[in-house]
Amino acid sequence: MKVSIIGLGKLGSPMAAVYASKGFEVIGVDKNPTYVESINAGKAHVDEPQLQEFIDAHKGRLTATLDTKEAVKKTDVTFVIVPTPSGPDGTFTNKYVLEAMNEVGVGLKDKSDYHLVVVTSTVMPGSTNGEIKQALENASGKKVGEKLGLCYSPEFIALGSVIRDMLYPDFFLIGESDEKAGALLEKIYMNACSNSPRVERMNFVNAEITKISVNTYVTTKISYANMLSEMCDYLENADVNVVTQAIGCDSRIGHKYLKGGVAYGGPCFPRDNVAFGRLADQLEANASIAVATDSINKGQKDRVLKMINALNNKPKKIGILGLSYKPGTPVIEESQGISLAVALVKSGYEVVVYDPMAMPAAKAVLNDSVDYATSVEDCIKKCDSAVLMTAWSEFSEIKDDMFSGKEKEFVIIDCWRVFTKSMFKNVEVVYQGAGFLAHSQEKKVLNARAC
Ligand SMILES: NC(=O)c1ccc[n+]([C@@H]2O[C@H](COP(=O)([O-])OP(=O)(O)OC[C@H]3O[C@@H](n4cnc5c(N)ncnc54)[C@H](O)[C@@H]3O)[C@@H](O)[C@H]2O)c1
Incomplete structure (x- = not known):
């Protein structure tokens, strides 16, 4: 199966290497030409344990480009892992995700085969079924459904162990537009990891809430321990x-x-x-x-x-x-x-x-x-x-x-x-x-x- 990964940053580049290691043909896309050049030269541009070894071993299945449209046309599934920076009020902004969706949508315009788009970036509840789906449908001229699947499926990784965490996740979280999209993503995940984790499938908003709740629960635990420590x-x-x-x-x-x-x-x-x-x-x-x-x-x-x-x-x-x-x-x-x-x-x-x-x-x-x-x-x-x-x-x-x-x-x-x-x-x-x-x-x- 061929996958495109939009955004080759701290999360996207290890993900590209992990997917290549599991036999997927991967085309990575980034706006930053240096990142694209380094992937094509077989060099890791992100400091992450095991990343260089994974690129060395699997570079035959890993290429990168600046052209989202071409990458989408040549692949079956597209993961979007671009930044969602916090705005002045502390909520995440979808600006880069929407830009990416527009570009992905243009690539899908003339494609007749089924295509699955997966939002991996962390977004606020309400985003995927709202402006993200809208942007994808507007740019592609297609409705999410029979020929176009959409999932919200964030990663639960920690920097410093991204590759290990991707290979051995505790669980996969899938927010799905429909059964076909969710089932395809589940199948991809089962081929991309080295363990047999649980898969939690649900609608978009529940997945969006789940993602930020996990981190909030963990931070609560840390602050609880630090409160005890201060006492x-x-x-x-x-x-x-x-x-x-x-x-x-x-x-x-x-x-x-x-x-x-x-x-x-x-x-x-x-x-x-x-x-x-x-x-x-x-x-x-x-x-x-x-x-x-x-x-x-x-x-x-x-x-x-x-x-x-x-x-x-x-x-x-x-x-x-x-x-x-x-x-x-x-x-x-x-x-x-x-x-x-x-x-x-x-x-x-x-x-x-x-x-x-x-x-x-x-x-x-x-x-x-x-x-x-x-x-x-x-x-x-x-x-x-x-x-x-x-x-x-x-x-x-x-x-x-x-x-x-x-x-x-x-x-x-x-x-x-x-x-x-x-x-x-x-x-x-x-x-x-x-x-x-x-x-x-x-x-x-x-x-x-x-x-
Ligand atoms: N870093 C983490 O520990 C972590 C963990 C969980 C979730 N996330 C989430 O994953 C998302 C990405 O995080 P990251 O740390 O990898 O970000 P990052 O800033 O390291 O990388 C994002 C990359 O996307 C590229 N980009 C932006 N717009 C683009 C476009 N339209 N087309 C192609 N490339 C584009 C940027 O050039 C950059 O290289 C964020 O939503 C973040 O919240 C990150």
């Missing part, structure tokens, strides 16, 4: 890890995403949560859980700042270990490491930063406001205290001898509890969510009472 900051001998480990044993709750740490970030979680809240506002429904989740998330950076300000030995130069919003990706969208760097500079601290993958992206944002280390070792050499913001595995290999020659005791604020105190002789490791602020000025009264 544990102020209670002597408390340890959020011990608490969440126990809570997660309840099968109604589970351990996944129930861990105190820094705020959630990246291109999806923050905006999906906000969009969910806005949708509820528009519908005059009460979504105060989503609002509270967002508010707790926004407060996480200040918790780290509070800990830094409460250190006995005031650091002069602080190292930030980790700038990507999570390990395994260079993406810094809504990154806590970046926003902490900005806040520290604003508060008058000198800052040195290091990240295994995100340095080029960080430089473009932080410019000359901070010092850039060339390695973990270099970062530690240049600062007198450090904060671990992203739990990259290479940070767990920090050794005691990297701190030799430091005049005063070095403090690491470990937001992810990666280090054990016994790992270092001359380093004080302090954890978030473990009573560090129990004796801070403003909480003295509470702790006296608790005692």
